[in-house]
Amino acid sequence: MSRIIIRHYRIALPRKVPKPTAPIRIVVIGDLHNRTFGKGNRDLVEQIVGQHPDLIFSVGDLTVCKPGKETNIDVAVSLLKRLSCECPVYCINGNHEFRAKRYPDAYDGVYEQFKRGIHTSNIRLLEDEKEQIDIKGTHLTVHGFELPEKYYKRFHQQYISAEEIRKSIQEPEDGRYNILLAHNPVYFEGYALWGADLTLSGHLHGGLMRLPLVGGIISPQVKLFPKYDCGMYEKYGRKLLVTAGLGSHSIAFRINNPAEFMLVELY
Numbered sequence: 001m002s003r004i005i006i007r008h009y010r011i012a013l014p015r016k017v018p019k020p021t022a023p024i025r026i027v028v029i030g031d032l033h034n035r036t037f038g039k040g041n042r043d044l045v046e047q048i049v050g051q052h053p054d055l056i057f058s059v060g061d062l063t064v065c066k067p068g069k070e071t072n073i074d075v076a077v078s079l080l081k082r083l084s085c086e087c088p089v090y091c092i093n094g095n096h097e098f099r100a101k102r103y104p105d106a107y108d109g110v111y112e113q114f115k116r117g118i119h120t121s122n123i124r125l126l127e128d129e130k131e132q133i134d135i136k137g138t139h140l141t142v143h144g145f146e147l148p149e150k151y152y153k154r155f156h157q158q159y160i161s162a163e164e165i166r167k168s169i170q171e172p173e174d175g176r177y178n179i180l181l182a183h184n185p186v187y188f189e190g191y192a193l194w195g196a197d198l199t200l201s202g203h204l205h206g207g208l209m210r211l212p213l214v215g216g217i218i219s220p221q222v223k224l225f226p227k228y229d230c231g232m233y234e235k236y237g238r239k240l241l242v243t244a245g246l247g248s249h250s251i252a253f254r255i256n257n258p259a260e261f262m263l264v265e266l267y
Helices: 039-049 074-083 095-102 110-117 162-169 185-194
Strands: 004-011 024-029 055-058 089-091 123-125 129-135 138-145 177-182 198-201 231-235 238-242 259-266
Touching: 004 039, 039 074, 074 089, 074 110, 089 138, 095 110, 138 162, 162 185, 177 185, 185 198, 185 231, 185 238, 198 259
Parallel strands: 004 259, 024 055, 055 089, 089 123, 138 177, 177 198, 198 238
Antiparallel strands: 024 259, 129 138, 231 238
16 A cells, blocks of 8 residues: 555634634545545545544645546545545645636536536535534634636746735635635735635645755745645744645656645644
């Protein structure tokens, strides 16, 4: 079995919301890119289910969508449907799914097939949408933010304003703990200024290759030593968690960078 590590984070909820009656356990996955761990992703599912999650969040790029190549959505659909048998699943599009959505003719309508495939009562795909979650005596709101295509281009200036985010997903909610699912972490400053108490991201694959005491080496946007490659970060009293993800594409290697998912406990 390919090695999968679990990065565990514990975050205390602020006073604006009631303390939960028990820690809320959230598994965060991302950047699978059609990789499988055992037949039908059995090994991955077993490890996730073994964490006894209350919620599962997917931060995008479960598949691979590249121009001129056939897109396989079966791995992503089957994984999400299997996990939804355990607990509610909330997911967003990464740049790969967004590409198929933005150019339906070029991708033979595969995005609509993906949406139909995950259309179950326990899976919620958030396309610039939000969902209130009242759980264990406290109040969460999860927001799914779809970054416009220009923010994934190589060498793009890495800043997005809080106002631009508001145009897409309105304001965070008062009296609730606001969790933002945003695939690309490099715009953390904008997310924090918007008001996300906790942002969950992926996209950078941990910097592809990692070095001790240095971290990730290069991002998919061809930026050396990406600032938010993997782990926990804080700005303006807001937190960002970035997963190094589970798979890869195009540059298909991960050096000192095992596949991973996150377990986040809110208490």
